[in-house]
Amino acid sequence: MEKSNKFKILDCTLRDGGYYTNWDFNKDIVKTYFQSFNSLPVDYLEIGYRSNPMNSYLGEYFYCPQYLLEESKEISSKKLVIILNEKDVRPEHVKDLLGPTSGYIDMVRIAIDPKNFKRALVLAEEVKKHGFEIGFNVMYMSNWENEKEFLGQIKEVTGIADYFYMVDSFGGVYPEDVKKTYEIVRDQTDTKIGFHGHNNLQLALINTLTAIECGVDIVDATVTGMGRGAGNLQTELLLTALNAKGLLDFDFNSLSKVVDPFEKMQKEYGWGTNLPYMVSGANSLPQKEVMSWVTKRYYSLNSIIRALSNKSRGIEDNMDLKNLNGEKKFKTALIIGGGPSGKNHSMAINEFIKNQDDICLIHSSSKNSQEYKNIETLQIHCLAGNEGHRLEESYSNMNIDNKLVVLPPYPRTMGTYIPKKLEEVAYQLNEINFTDKFHESVTSLAIETALKLGVEKFFFVGYDGYTGAIKTQELELFNENEYIFHSLKNNREFTPISLTPTQYDNLETQSVFALI
Structure with a gap:
């Protein structure tokens, strides 16, 4: 690595890691971060975005207000960097965005889609007037060979970007x-070259070391690899590898001090590669969607992998089914969730069902479906996410008499999987309109199905909620269901009632035992 003594290192933990924390960070952790890096051989710290106002909550390090820049500059001895997202910033915004950063920020990087490279050059010219170093972060490197126009424009960066x-x-x-x-880049420009690697295939280290061997002038990393999707090259790994090669010397105590709090955060937020990220990386598929599926939605691993695999091969995995027409009407619906009470109280619930004259059963989960397999009234199974596979595993010898399966409106994010035996009785909703959010939720699917069947009285079992210390995904699911129940009450003025114990405030409660 004879060229390695010339390159610089940029740590972008607070910027790239913000995709997991919504760009809010504990102030004590940030203080430790800056103080530790003062003793480490890293040249630049990218602390966040400067952004125009967005229509959602995004935290401190997405906007980097002036007081934050002042605090950062006061405690850090490193060159500080912010980044602009080219797709949201135009030259006329530069003065307002960058004016307050003067004296605090040394470099402005610009995140660029190759398709917008020409436009980014114009933006960079305006940024350059303010005296900053400029970094062109040109994304989607693995797809550049398909961007012939962009490849022919690289030479135009000379004299504009550092x-x-x-x-x-x-x-x-x-x-x-x-x-x-x-x-390819070196042949077209004398501008210094950098490399920013993501770790989907766990190649970020070897790719970065390769870039250094080639002669790049700057490389990126983040503490514990914290970053969007599968994350980045770990700063501690890069520094350790370079130290072992005799290229860097530093205080490992300082490195350990900054790594420890981020390792604790990693246990909470769960960044790092996994099978869906590996599949998306291997096939150059966007991480934004995968990150949403993995961290915020409740799709199974199998359904995510199937959707990614089909997408990478160009396979159309959506089936346009018959719409549920709602010709058959019911006054009452019992929606059965996957909570333990759906099984624990199944004997009483079965008695309750037998005592109803005009009721349909709608399963929002297959977990408890076995407990009700002998009920003769209409049973509808909602197949969102991986529920098709789960239902098939739950009872392969299902009698399809009085059974239907209903899927979300076409086209579906996770494609279509219907157990073969149930293909004849599979329908889709043409829309979900009782709630303005969470249209891919299985609870929304169940409620909209009931409304389509004319239901006016809603009972729920197996919607227990959560108690004690709950995981981030459980909390998100709980809040999602609360919003859905609230929408049913407010938008349709129905009163949803849980017949089993529940933590949901928007479900009124009655005891199933009082009704049998």
Whole structure:
């Protein structure tokens, strides 16, 4: 690595890691971060975005207000960096966005889609007037070979940008790709070259070391690899590897001090690669959608992998089914969730069902479906996410008499899977309109199905909620269901009633035992 003594290191933990914390960070952790890096051989710290106002809550480090820049500059001895997202910023915004950063920020990087490279050049010219170093972070490196127009424009960056970054947005490049792309860029410009690697295939370290061997001038990393989707090259790993090669010397106590609090955060937020991120990286698929599925939605691993695999192969995995027409009407619906009470009180619930003259059963989960397999009234199974596979596993010898399956409106995010035996009785909703949010929720699917059947009285079992210390995903699911129940009450003026114990405030409660 004879060229390695010339390169610089940029840590972008607070910017890239913000995708997990919504750009809010504990102030004590940030203080430790800055103080520790004062003793480490890292040249730049990218602390966040400067952004125009967005229509959702995004935290401190998404906007980096002036007081934050002042605090950061006061405690950090490093060069500080902010980034602009080119798709949201125009030259006329630059004065307001960058004026307050003067004296605190040394470099402004610009996140660029290759398709917008020409437009980014105009934006950079305006940024350059304010005297900042400029970094061009050109994304989607693994797809550059398909961007012929952009490749022919790289030379135009000369004299405008101080650094031209090859950004492996999908985490899908290999060392030979790094070498090839480096030569393409180097042949067109004398601008210093950088590399930003993601870790979907756990190649961020070898790709970065390869980039250094090629002669790049700057590389990125984040503490514990904290970053969007599968995350980035770990700063501590890069520094350790370079130290072992005799290229860097530093205080490992300082490194350990900054790593410890981020490792604790990692246990909470769960960044790092997994099978869905590996599939998306290997096939250069966007991480934004995968991150949403993995961290915020409740799709199973199998359904995510199937959707990614089909997408990568160009397979159309959505089936346009018959719409549920609602010709048959019911006055009452019992919606059965997957909570323990749906099984624990199943004998009483079965008695309750037998005593009703005009009721249909709607399963929002297959977990408790076995407990009600002998009920002769209409039973509808909602197949969102991976419920088709779960239902098939639950009871393969299902009698399809008085059974229907209903899927969300076409097209579906996770595609379509229907157990073969149930294909004849499979329908889809044409829309979900009782709530303005969470249209892919299985609870929304169950309620909209009931409304389609003319239901006016809603009972629920197996919607227990959660008690004690709950995980982030459980809390999100709980809040999602609360919103859905609230929508049913307010928008349709129905009163949803739980017949089993529940933590949901928007479900009124009655005891199933009082009704049998």
